[in-house]
Amino acid sequence: MEKTVNIFLFGKKYAVPENLTIMTAMEYAGYQLVRGCGCRNGFCGACATIYRIKGERELHACLACQTTVEEGMYIATLPFFPLIKQVYDINEIPVNEQVMMQLYPEIYACVGCNACTKACTQELNVMQYIAYAQRGDFASCAEESFDCVMCGVCSSRCPAGISHPQVAMLARRINGKYLAPGCGHLEERVREVNEGSFNELIEALMEKPVEELKELYNTRDIEK
């Protein structure tokens, strides 16, 4: 018999095998998940969950698919959180701190409590990336927030009402589009394709008998 632990799903007690994640424990208990379940691999942020261990005060946040159950876990899922997503035209926005003042002015009301960072399911330094955004240092904000899965737990804990993941999303798009160095070889190749520089080569491949293509493939030179 496998060892079990007692967990509390929305307050109700279930005994589940100790090696399960919160997500698989819910399924073991009989839940057919529709909300709060996405990639099941820690990339999509659908399964944000908060829990407290019986007898302890600290409130934890995690992704249900990435967290193994523990004895005495009181679990509540947070399958949706009303983040504020401002609409903008990426081609028209100012590339300086003005854009944050216009779209997400609440970031300047940050009180520095660091609750966002403590709550982050990805262990990111959320308050720090908001500080970078305040200053218009979008490259640093992008780097610091890169692993964000936009689960929204940070925002659920914020007394200033900041939608951190959306602020970071804007910073990353600005960084990717405007601040990262341009790519010469890419521009050049797009131009060559548009000019039809490869048409002849491709047309030749379209017509070649399979045997010749096999020969080409099996004897091709592979870059070290």
Next chain:
Amino acid sequence: MYSEKYQESLAAVAAKRRENIAMEPRRMTAEEKETLLRTYHPDYKEEEFSTLAIGPNKGDKVPHELCEMLHSHSRINAESVDLCAPDYECDVLVIGGGGAGCAAAIEADCSGASVMVVTKLRMGDANTMMAEGGIQAADKPNDSPAIHFVDAFGGGHFAAKRELLAKLVCDAPDAIKWLSDLGVEFDKEADGTMVTTHGGGTSRKRMHAAKDYSGAEIMRTLRDEVLNREIPVVDFTAAIELVLDENGRAAGAVLMNMETEELLLVKAKTVIIATGGAGRMHYQGFPTSNHYGATADGLVLGYRAGAALLYAETLQYHPTGAAHPEQIFGALVTEKVRSLGAKLVNSKGEVFMHPLETRDVTAASIIRECSDRDMGLETTGGKAVWLDTPMIEEIGGEGTIEKRIPAMMRMFEKYGIDIRKEPILVYPTLHYQNGGLDIDVNGMTPNVENLFVAGEAVGGIHGKNRLMGNSLLDIIVFGRNAGINAAKAARGTSVGKLSLSHVAAFEKEISDAGIVTEQKSPKLLPDYRRKVN
């Protein structure tokens, strides 16, 4: 943290690491690969396939689980749906909110069409989000679309539809530029040169990445753009049947709210199926790296409406699914781990193959190592081999893993395994549906006018196996293509009287073929509840 039973093998791996790094394993010959695949690849296990008794591909073999879905009843009674009062009307209906669906929606919107996206979970709950390793494009001076073509055509066993593959490779550089212009953060050198690596089966380093969150970075950017364009997105709502018009053209869909089961009707001038893959069908009992909703829904919808499948019998088993710890069993360990220099080694610490053979060959080779050669290690889910990740730090210098594959580091760290210092246990996991609905170069199905398909639901772009990095590429190239062409087709279309007669006709086919089943499809979600009694 590895238990005692792994320590002896771990010591052997560590002892041979230096020597294994220095060694360049021989690549297999074409004949060796052929024999290996026939003997060990799951696609060649005849007893795992059944023959379709009905529909456009009658007589073809597909996996049992897919055959069952294609032989199942509709979720609706065609006669009882009121087709006179649509709940939504639009020019272009996009079914699926993953990478292909979002790319299609953005382009259709750019073309001036009124677009609507329906998705059964949230927008972005898709395999795109989970693609880690990267996206191919021949944009370096030593490379060309023609070289990319040969790599992909050979890797797919010379079975790709050439006109689709030609489009894939020729439009690839522009796809990267498009993403870059939307703000996707590709890994670059200080001068803007793209950081590119090899993938299995590539002859040039053309894998572009955003750390090992490549798909997530693309997906969240596309999602943000769809929202910026204020394109209507109806989430937690599945398409459960296509609607045709009296002329047999695609003209909408019947939807079902996933939570309330309310049925809704969309009338549209053109329809794009972008429903993704099928990992959650768990073909042959394999675990999967796919997201929760990957249940081949689009194949069922299209098939019932008369669209044909191509290569639906070929699946991709990603060679390196996590085999330990059991909490992440089947999760993807990106091929980029091997691109960065990690090799596959057996229980004795021996390198048993070149780490960058194509995925099907690598998967078959691991299966051989774990079966007939008996050089695997026991895990709770079965046998596994080592992927020697510490090699990456030795080759690329300290900090390479944290910088280049942070998601992998995080995934194992949660279970006390530091992949910078210890190797990881891997075994093939169901990863990708190579086949799908047949399309022409405009993205439209030849059999059903105004029905477009994009992304993993398409068959034929890659042939019978797909190279790493060509799927993120195809969702962008063929997603955009479908969006543009569906918008164009919508301009010349006036929709006739709506009809579900194809659903009734399919039901008749089921009964005429003598198929007796209670099953309904599409599947929509897997059921992982504990079976009691």
